[in-house]
Amino acid sequence: MSRRLRVGLITTAVIGAGAVLFAQGAAFAAPPAAPDHHTPAAAGTLRQLASQVGLRVGTAIDTDQLASNSPYRAIAATQFSSVTPENVMKWEVVEPTQGTYDWGQADRLVAFAQQNGQLVRGHTLVWHNQLPAWLTAAAPSMSADQLRAILKKHVIDEVTHFKGKVWQWDVVNEAFNDDGTLRDTIWLQKLGPDYIADAFRWAHQADPKALLFYNDYNIEYTGPKSNAVYQLVKDLKAKGVPIDGVGFQTHLDTQYPLPDLQNNLQRFADLGLKVAETEVDVRTTLPVTPVEQNAQVAGYTSTLQACLAVRACLSYTVWGFGDAYSWVPGVFPGEGAATIYDENLQPKPEYTALQQTLALAAGAPGRSDPRH
Numbered sequence: 001m002s003r004r005l006r007v008g009l010i011t012t013a014v015i016g017a018g019a020v021l022f023a024q025g026a027a028f029a030a031p032p033a034a035p036d037h038h039t040p041a042a043a044g045t046l047r048q049l050a051s052q053v054g055l056r057v058g059t060a061i062d063t064d065q066l067a068s069n070s071p072y073r074a075i076a077a078t079q080f081s082s083v084t085p086e087n088v089m090k091w092e093v094v095e096p097t098q099g100t101y102d103w104g105q106a107d108r109l110v111a112f113a114q115q116n117g118q119l120v121r122g123h124t125l126v127w128h129n130q131l132p133a134w135l136t137a138a139a140p141s142m143s144a145d146q147l148r149a150i151l152k153k154h155v156i157d158e159v160t161h162f163k164g165k166v167w168q169w170d171v172v173n174e175a176f177n178d179d180g181t182l183r184d185t186i187w188l189q190k191l192g193p194d195y196i197a198d199a200f201r202w203a204h205q206a207d208p209k210a211l212l213f214y215n216d217y218n219i220e221y222t223g224p225k226s227n228a229v230y231q232l233v234k235d236l237k238a239k240g241v242p243i244d245g246v247g248f249q250t251h252l253d254t255q256y257p258l259p260d261l262q263n264n265l266q267r268f269a270d271l272g273l274k275v276a277e278t279e280v281d282v283r284t285t286l287p288v289t290p291v292e293q294n295a296q297v298a299g300y301t302s303t304l305q306a307c308l309a310v311r312a313c314l315s316y317t318v319w320g321f322g323d324a325y326s327w328v329p330g331v332f333p334g335e336g337a338a339t340i341y342d343e344n345l346q347p348k349p350e351y352t353a354l355q356q357t358l359a360l361a362a363g364a365p366g367r368s369d370p371r372h
Contacts, residue, residue, distance in 0.1 A: 046351075047081045049358035050316070053308065056119060057358075058082030058317035060279065062325050063105050066112060071345045075321060077116045082167065084121040084278070084317055085109050086327075090130040094158060098134045103161055110165050119167040121278065121317065124215065125155050126199045127173040128185035139186045147190045152202050159206035168276065168315070170215040170247055171203045172196050176232075180224030196232070197241045204242035211314075215247035215278055220259035234271055245274030245312075250303050251319070253335070254284040254295040262306035269312035277307050279319040282350070283328045283338035293337075297353045300340065304357045 043049075050057040059080045065072040076083065087093060088105035095101050113120050139147060159169065175183055175196060182188050187195045196214075203212050214233055219226040229246065236243045246268045248261070265275045282299035284292040307313035320326050324343040329336040340351040 043355050043359060046079045046354055046358060049355065049362055050081060052362035053358065055307065055313075055358075056082040056315040057354075058084060058119075058121065058315055059321050060084045060086045060123075060317065060319045061109055061112075062086050062320065063088050063109055065322075065325055066109070072322065072325075075341070075345060077112075079321070080118065082119040082121055082315055082317065083109065083113050084123050086123075086320065087130070089122055089158070089162075090124065090127070091135070091154060092130045092132045095132055095154065098132070101157070101161070106162075110162065114165075120162075120165060121276075121315070122159075122162060122166040122169040122210075123278075124170040124173040125158060125203060126151065126171060126187065126195070128183060128187065129174075136186075139190070142190065144190045147186070148195075148198070151187070151191070151195065152198070155199055155202040156206045159203050159210065163207040164209070166207070166210055168211040168213055168245070168247075169203055169207075170278070171199050171212045171243075173215045174217065175214075176216060176225050176228050178218055178225050180228035197236055197239065200236065200241050200243050211244040211274060212242060213245040213247045213274075213276065213278075214243060215249065217249040217251050217279070219246075220248050220250055220252075220261045220264060222260055222264060226264055230268060230271075233268065233273060237271060237273070243273070245276060245314070247276050247278035249279035249319075250277045250281075251279060252282045252299045252303070253332075254282065254292050254299065258299065258302055261303060262309050265306055265310040265313055269310055273312065275307075275310060275313050276315045276317070277303055277313070278315075278317050280317060281319045281326065281328065281338040283332060283335045285334055286329075286336050288337045293349060296337070297349050300350045301353045301357055304354055308357070308361050 046057045057080055059076060061076060061083045062072075063085065066076060085106060088109060094103060094106060110120055135150070142150075159166075175185075177183050182193055191198075200212050203210070214229065216225070216229055219229050233243055233246055248265065250261070252259070268275050280300070280303055282296040284296055304316055307316045318340055321339050322341045322343065322345050323337055323339050326336060326338050328338045340348055340354065342348050
C-alpha cells in the first residue's frame with residue numbers, strides 16, 4: 001500500500017468523513033474522550049507508538065519545571081523520544097557576559113536526554129531575539145568584521161561544546177518576514193544576507209555529524225514567506241552550503257484555516273532536504289468551546305499526518321506539553337489552551353488524537369519505512 005493511501009485511511013479513521021476544519025463553523029464530530037491518567041496503558045505512549053514508524057516525537061522543555069516538577073519530569077521522560085530546550089541554549093543564557101559561558105542548564109538538559117535515551121534538538125544558534133545585553137548594546141557601533149567575528153565565535157563555541165550530543169541544530173531561526181523579505185536584523189544590517197550561509201558553514205565545521213536546519217514559522221502555508229525560504233535553501237544547496245533540513249515551527253491558531261502542510265513539507269524534501277515539525281501547538285480563544293477544541297484536535301491530527309506522509313520528515317515536536325507552561329497566553333492575550341496536556345498535566349483530546357494517529361499509522365500495512 002502506498003504511504004499516501006495509508007495516510008488517507010488514517011485521516012478517515014481519526015477525524016471521520018466530513019471532518020473538522022478550522023474557522024468554518026462546520027459540524028464537528030465529538031472529540032476523543034480525554035484519559036484520566038498520563039498514558040492509557042492499552043494504547044502506549046507517544047514515544048512507543050512513534051518508534052514503530054521510525055519517527056521521533058519530541059517536546060520543548062522548560063528546564064525549571066524539569067528540575068522542580070516531578071509529574072512534568074515523568075511525562076517528559078516517558079512520552080517523548082527527543083527534547084528541545086525552550087530557552088537554555090539561546091545566546092543570552094549561554095553567554096550572559098562576553099567571553100564567559102554558562103552551560104549549566106543546557107548541560108543538565110542534555111544529561112536528562114541521555115539518561116532517558118532521547119535525542120536533542122539544539123535551539124537556536126543565530127536569531128534576532130534573546131541576544132545578550134552586552135551584544136545588543138555594542139552591536140550598533142561595531143564594524144562588520146567585528147560583529148562577524150563575534151557571531152562566528154558564538155556558533156563554533158556552542159556547537160563545539162555540544163559536539164556529538166545534539167542531533168539537529170536550528171542554525172538560523174526566523175530570518176524572513178511574512179512578505180518574503182529578509183528580516184531587518186543586526187545580522188542583515190551589518191553582514192548582509194551571507195550571514196546565513198556562513199552560520200551553516202561554521203556549525204558544520206564545529207560538528208560535521210550534526211544535522212543543520214533552517215527554522216521558521218508561517219512557512220507551513222504556501223505563500224511569499226514559504227516561497228522565499230524555499231528559494232533560500234535551494235540556493236544554499238546549489239552553492240554547496242552544508243544545510244541538511246528545514247524546520248516548520250507549526251504554531252497554529254483555530255481562527256485560521258489549516259495549512260497545506262504536507263505539500264510544503266514535500267516540496268522542500270524534493271530538494272534533497274530533511275524536514276521536521278519543530279514547535280507544534282494549536283492555540284484558540286479562551287474559554288475553549290467544544291467547537292474550538294475539535295478544531296484543535298484537527299490541527300494536531302492533520303499536522304502529524306502531514307509528517308507521516310512525507311518520508312523525509314524526521315521528527316514531530318510539540319512546543320511544550322502543559323497549558324500551565326505555554327508561551328501563548330503571554331504573547332497572545334485572550335488565547336491559550338494550545339498544548340496536549342491541561343494545566344494539571346492531564347492528557348487532553350489533543351493528546352489522544354496524536355496517540356490514535358500514531359497507533360493507526362503503526363498498524364497500517366506497509367509501514368516499514370524507517371526515517372533517516
